[in-house]
Amino acid sequence: MTTIAFIGLGIMGSPMAINLVKAGHTVSGYNRSPEKARPLADAGGRAAESVADAVTGAEIVALMVPDSPDVQHVLTGDDGVFAHAAPGTLVIDFSTIRPDVTRDLAAEAAGRGLRYLDAPVSGGEAGARNAALSIMVGGEPADFAAARPVFDALGRTVIHVGPSGAGQTVKAANQLVVAATIEALAEAVVFLRAYGVDLEAALDVLGGGLAGSAVLAQKRANLLGHSFEPGFRIALHDKDMGIVTSAAREAGVVLPVGALVAQLVASANASGDGALDHSALLRVVERLSGSDRP
Template sequence: MKIGFIGLGIMGRPMAGHLLAAGHGLYSCINRTPLAEELQKAGVVTCSDPAAVAAEVECVILMLPDTPDVDHVLFGPDGVTTGLRPGTIVMDMSSIDPIATRDFAKRIEDLGGAYIDAPVSGGEVGARNASLTIMCGAKAETFEKVKPLLEAMGKNITLVGNVGAGQITKVANQIIVALNIEAVAEALLFASRAGADPARVREALMGGFAASRVLEVHGQRMIDRSFAPGFRLSLHQKDLNLALSGARTLSLSLPGTASAQQLMSSCVANGGGDKDHSALVEALELAANHKVSG
């Protein structure tokens, strides 16, 4: 299949690489010369803008930071819709607002295209290893058409429901992950401040009911002070903003989510937005005047 891939960042580049390795033709639009040259050497056809990408391909994949970015790439000047051909599938793998997603889908369908929201979980490691969890919202026939592409990038692939269901699931995922990070951070901070070795505490907890992937990976990051981004804290903050915005619309109370969002906002305000989301621990450390490690 001829595929357009727009958004070749930390996640997008390895995901696109798996599609290339699977034999698909890949098109993108990159203005940064060194990266464009690197992609061309890998076999990516570089185009002038999203419209030019859409004019060449059967499926356009987006992997962008936020709702306004998707809006601009789809509907802005020289956007995807300017070059969209009837029957083209737009697959948004970004994590954005579910309500906006449904509006984007209607506008694409009105132009003769098809739409699927397919946000992912698994971070940079999952993108590199083609082991992402992919949560999809689409018509069944659209999902079946792109399923081979999804299988090249991920392992746990689920059609949750109609358009928007994928984004709803991703927001739920981000709530769970954020609260787990906060819980691990509080537990390790408590252990360290009380005089126990947080590394040994983590090791002990990994053998019990408190064991989790977050405790395993992000607990170790907190102890090692290793906050190079696998998933940027500012992006997780954005996802929690989506959760709280949706909760207000639904007249729903999400107190744990609000707590995690405030801690992430504190980190961003102190210059930590580009750190890994495990750096949430730094907001708690600042309030306690004590670090988990060192």
């Protein structure tokens, strides 16, 4: 079993850290809001008082924070991971950030004698709680192999997809597909309601055919109940779609549907829905159709 520092104990990070404790690892967790470390402590982990406190003595340092600047600050700040991790420590970034930032951080980590994997995840809060995440990993194959017991405690689909930055690139593609699928489902729901169709029956049919998807299975209750308790917040998906569009521009790739969906997600965020689950894209379609509610 491994001694792990886990930085970032939010909606995703907290259940992930708890699952590592359940798997038998020794976990010290840190979050800027100390109260968010309580569930980890209650599960048998340790609430650290600082990044340095969590990292000292850790064989693996895991991160799950919101955005590229947050990862940069946690890793490279004066009191950050790079300043306190012992040579040979394996840093695993589960956050979703820009691929170019990941490559730069991996290079800096290597220069400090550290190992680095980018390992963004998909599956939302339910996947994190149920240890059923999909994990796409970029970095050295040997480091991936060393981290496998950690990944296996957190996910069901764990795949090494290439060198540093590859995990983040695959995650960007994932977020494009998820956002486009939610938008299509939201439009279908508004369309079906406009014709008075039994929505529950209609989603049964869609879910059992080619239109079925993991997105429909996970977001069905939200769409039926018009309930958007966050499993993955719109504000974060807005950030992710910004990563998609900027990376596509850098690569000279045209993503016409992706660009449109990015604008719709940005509209949801700008309209005050950023704290809601990304299935609240339904509210965008409803507003465009002349109604805030069905």
